[in-house]
Amino acid sequence: MFRYACMILFLVLGSEIQLSCSTEVSVNDTAHKLCLYANLNVNFTVTYEAIGKVNHTAEFILPAIVNASGSTCDKDTSTLELRFGKGHSWTIKFTNENKTYNAHDIVFTYNLADDSIFKNASSNETKSVTFTQSISDVSMDTYYSCKSEDTMEKGSVVQTLWNVSMQAFIINGTKSDKDTVCAMDRTTTPMPTTHITNATTPPAPTTPSPLPTPKTGNYSVSGNHSVCLLASMGLQISFKHGLDFKKMNIDPEHLNVNGNCSVNKSDATLVLRSDQMDLTFTFQEDGKKFRLHAVNFMIKLTNGTFTASNTNLSIWEAAVGSSYMCNKEQSYNITDTFSVNTFSLQVQPFEVNGNAFATAHECGMDDAGFLIPVIVGAVLAVLIVAVLIVYAIGRRRTTVGYQTL
Numbered sequence: 001m002f003r004y005a006c007m008i009l010f011l012v013l014g015s016e017i018q019l020s021c022s023t024e025v026s027v028n029d030t031a032h033k034l035c036l037y038a039n040l041n042v043n044f045t046v047t048y049e050a051i052g053k054v055n056h057t058a059e060f061i062l063p064a065i066v067n068a069s070g071s072t073c074d075k076d077t078s079t080l081e082l083r084f085g086k087g088h089s090w091t092i093k094f095t096n097e098n099k100t101y102n103a104h105d106i107v108f109t110y111n112l113a114d115d116s117i118f119k120n121a122s123s124n125e126t127k128s129v130t131f132t133q134s135i136s137d138v139s140m141d142t143y144y145s146c147k148s149e150d151t152m153e154k155g156s157v158v159q160t161l162w163n164v165s166m167q168a169f170i171i172n173g174t175k176s177d178k179d180t181v182c183a184m185d186r187t188t189t190p191m192p193t194t195h196i197t198n199a200t201t202p203p204a205p206t207t208p209s210p211l212p213t214p215k216t217g218n219y220s221v222s223g224n225h226s227v228c229l230l231a232s233m234g235l236q237i238s239f240k241h242g243l244d245f246k247k248m249n250i251d252p253e254h255l256n257v258n259g260n261c262s263v264n265k266s267d268a269t270l271v272l273r274s275d276q277m278d279l280t281f282t283f284q285e286d287g288k289k290f291r292l293h294a295v296n297f298m299i300k301l302t303n304g305t306f307t308a309s310n311t312n313l314s315i316w317e318a319a320v321g322s323s324y325m326c327n328k329e330q331s332y333n334i335t336d337t338f339s340v341n342t343f344s345l346q347v348q349p350f351e352v353n354g355n356a357f358a359t360a361h362e363c364g365m366d367d368a369g370f371l372i373p374v375i376v377g378a379v380l381a382v383l384i385v386a387v388l389i390v391y392a393i394g395r396r397r398t399t400v401g402y403q404t405l
Contacts, residue, residue, distance in 0.1 A: 022163065023062050025082065027071045033173030035073035037143065038080055040164040042090060045298070045307060047156040048112060050120040052223075054260035055271070057280055057296055058117050059309050062090055078168040087111030087126055092133070094168035101168050103135040103144075106152075108159060120262070129157045135166075138180045143167035146182035151305045158298065158307055211236060216344050217252025220355070221259035221270055227355045228261035229268045229283070230323070234343035237279070239299065239306055250279070261349075267293070268349040276300050282311075283349035285320050290349055292316040295334045308338035316347055318361035323348035326363035 027036040042062035050056040063084050070081035070089075078094045091107045108131065110117075113124035131152045138144045144166045151160045164182075167175055214234035221229035235250035250272065259269040259280075272279045282294035294311040315332060318324040325346040333339045348357050 023064050023066055023082065025066070025068050025071075025080065027068055027073060027078075027080065029073045034170050034175060035173070036071060036078050036080055036094075036168055037170065037175050038164075038166040040166065041162050043160045043307075044108065044110070045158040045296070045309070046110060046118070048118055049122045050260065051122050052260065052263075053122070055258070056119065056121075056260070056269070058119075059296065059311065060117055073169075075169075080166075085111075085117065086114035088114070092166075096169055099140055100137045101140060102138070103133060103166075103168075106131045106133045106159070108157065110157075129154045131159055135182075138168075139178075140169060141171050141176050142178045142180045143176055144182065145179040146185055148182065148184035150182075150184065151307060153300075153305050158305065160307060211247060211249055213343055214249035215252055217250070217255065217272075219252075219257050219270060219272070221257075221261060221268065223261035227352050229259060229270055229347075229349045230352055230355070230357055231270055231281075231347045232357075233345040233347070235272075235279075236341040236343070237297070238339045238341070239297070239308065240337035241301065241306065270349075283316075283347075285350050288320060289317055290320050290324075292347075295340065297334070297338055306337075308335045310334045316345075321351040321358055323357040323360045324363070325357075325360035328363075330363070 022039065022041045024039040025037070026034055029035040040062070043059070044061070045057060045059045047055055047057050062082065066082040066084045068080070068082055070079075070083065070091075072079045072081075076096050078096075079091065080094075081089060081091045083089045087109075088111055089107075089109045091109075092103050093105065094101050094103045107128055109126060109128040111124075111126045112118045112121040113126075115121070131154055133150075133152065135144055144164065146164045147162065149160055149162045150164075151158065153159075165179075170176070214236050216232060216234045219229075219231040220227050236247065237250065238245050238247045240246075254274050256273045257271070258273070259271045261268040266285060268283045270281045270283075277299040278297070280294075280296040281292060282296075283290050284293040285291075292313055292315045294309070294313060296307075296309045298305060298307045313334075316324045323346055326342065327344055329341055329343050330345065331339060331341045345363075346357055346360060351358070
């Protein structure tokens with residue numbers, strides 16, 4: 001997920017100060033006293049239709065550069081409205097319940113006409129989605145605190161909040177130093193019950209069996225009535241679930257495969273989707289070489305949704321018109337909570353001819369096999385030279401001895 005160092009951004013009603021990082025907002029009432037405070041991180045993932053009737057995914061954060069001039073405070077309700085970018089906004093409303101206050105809905109509005117985020121969108125309309133966010137029973141004169149990630153999904157939009165600190169209905173214009181902690185932060189894992197037996201040696205801990213090698217899937221993406229991307233690989237993923245990492249194989253037989261190749265051939269996307277997860281690989285090319293530029297992942301869990309994204313990768317690199325291949329297992333840490341292992345990998349995202357892979361650029365792990373005979377030959381050559389030197393020295397000493405006699 002996105003992580004940024006925190007810097008302060010104070011927004012008094014009707015003004016904005018431009019800094020970069022997590023969003024911190026202070027709203028004053030008509031008497032110029034602090035009435036509403038928020039410091040939070042929000043990440044958005046939006047799937048939208050692009051030109052050519054293909055789906056693209058945009059991921060972006062709530063920036064520090066926001067405008068809070070639409071925020072309001074009164075005795076019964078307070079509204080935090082953060083406008084940013086080209087027509088986007090994030091709004092949450094608080095209600096006063098006398099001794100406590102609540103917030104039940106978050107409205108996120110995004111403008112598909114913003115080409116800096118929604119590249120090649122087929123529509124320029126503005127859409128809104130409402131998330132049911134239960135922030136309830138926050139004691140008056142305390143701030144709501146939640147450091148855990150809270151992921152919500154509604155239609156084609158996924159929203160994740162973390163490191164949230166918010167206080168409404170502030171008394172006497174002074175933010176409280178007391179907090180009401182969210183349920184997720186209060187949840188602790190119970191210690192297992194220890195049963196004492198007469199055995200002198202405790203049973204050995206069980207080690208989970210390693211997963212078998214995943215099945216190799218063969219994938220293709222078409223654009224302009226021809227195949228524009230080929231991929232063949234076995235996939236194994238690992239993601240953090242609670243305190244532990246969960247590992248699973250991707251079964252190609254239970255996937256829906258789609259993607260797209262841009263008209264100008266500058267990027268290509270492979271999307272692997274099942275009922276429970278989405279895994280997207282995005283390739284870019286600079287005219288000479290292509291590389292895997294981004295990986296986006298989402299999986300539905302029984303207690304929520306896990307998402308991970310990295311849009312600053314530079315792996316699986318090869319010349320445009322060739323393919324990248326690595327037969328041996330490779331492991332990539334996409335984020336600190338998500339990794340991908342590949343087996344029998346071969347990909348070609350551009351200039352695919354005849355629906356077949358072109359000449360492959362092999363990864364360093366595969367190339368290492370060709371170094372073995374070279375190393376052996378070099379060692380033998382050194383040994384031969386050493387033998388010749390010893391022989392020459394021995395013969396010279398013998399000759400000198402004869403001459404002395």
